[in-house]
Amino acid sequence: MRYIKVDDSLVFCGIRFDFSGWRNFSEFSLIAQDLGLYTILRIGPYTCGEWENGGFPYWLLNKEGNKPRTSEKGFMKAVEKFYMALLPVIKPLLRKNGGPVLMLQIENEYGSTSFCDRTYTTWLRDYVRGYLGNDTVIYTTDGGSEDYLKCGAVPDTYPTVDFGPTSEENIKAAFDAQRKYMPNGRGPIANSEFYPGWFVLWGQKSANVPTVDDIMKSAKYMYSLGASFNFYMIHGGTNFAFWNGASTNAP
Structure with missing residues (x-):
């Protein structure tokens, strides 16, 4: 699983996008393929990831009237510029084209916001499929209850x-809620972010993490249900310098 963030890819305030060097998700995906692994790309535009402004460049908020994560025209125009640069790079990496990428995630935990802008989320779906094809598997990630899924799930996506x-x-309740929002009520149950740990905030010596026994108990139960689950994360790291995000409950 790999996040692709708008502000990390920007050069000169949106005039050019840079996917080289440590931003080279293509190389990352191809290395995974060489190792016999598949990849999932999370293409935002909002990604969270404990990253500065959730992946949005700071200047996007300086433009009068811009309302990120909504169908406001100025914001949508900025997203379109990003996708116009990003999607051509992704296309050859898709599994149907011989690459390792199985699915693409749009937005991230959108149901946790108060926006609930269907025009915005369905536009993301349609724009991505318009370029990559209607058979492209697009998915969303939200908390495990209808409170989150009712605005986070996007029709005709996974x-x-x-x-x-x-x-x-x-x-069981989380997967029951997921089933209600699957296209035609059918599809595999999946926990796309199963948390074996947690991030450490500034001022904290360590994060409160569950025990190994608790982790394995939940993992075994999900397995017994036939669920897919993605440990988030097996390997992680630090968001250095000013790329780190903020938390309202930080010490």
Whole structure:
């Protein structure tokens, strides 16, 4: 799973996009393929990822009237510029074209916001498929309840849920909620972000993490249900310098 962030790829305030060097997600994906792995790309435009402004460049907020994560015209125009540069790079990497990329995630945990702008989220779906093809698998990620899925799930895409170690009752409830938003009520159940740990905020010595026993108990139960689950994350790192995001509950 790889995030692709708008502000990380920008050069000269949107005039040019740079996907080289450590931003080279193509090389990352091809290395994974050489190792016999598939990849999933999360193409935003909002990605979160504990990254500065969720992946949006700061100047996007300086433009009068811009309302990120909505169908406001100025914001949509900025997203279109990003996708016009990004999607041609992704196309040859798709599994149907011989590459390792199985699915693309649009937005991230959109159901956790108060926007609930269907015009925006369906536009993302249609724009991506308009360039990559109607058979491109697009998915969303939201919290494991209808409270999140009702605005986060996008019609005619694959909705997934995310949660960490919890009770069997909560796990079953999360997947039951996911099923309600699947196209035609059918599809595999999946936890696209299963949290075996958590990030460390400035001022904290360490994060509160679940025990190995709790992690394995939930993982085994999901497996028994026939669910797919993605450990988020097996390998992680630090968002250095001013790329790190902020948290409202930071010390």
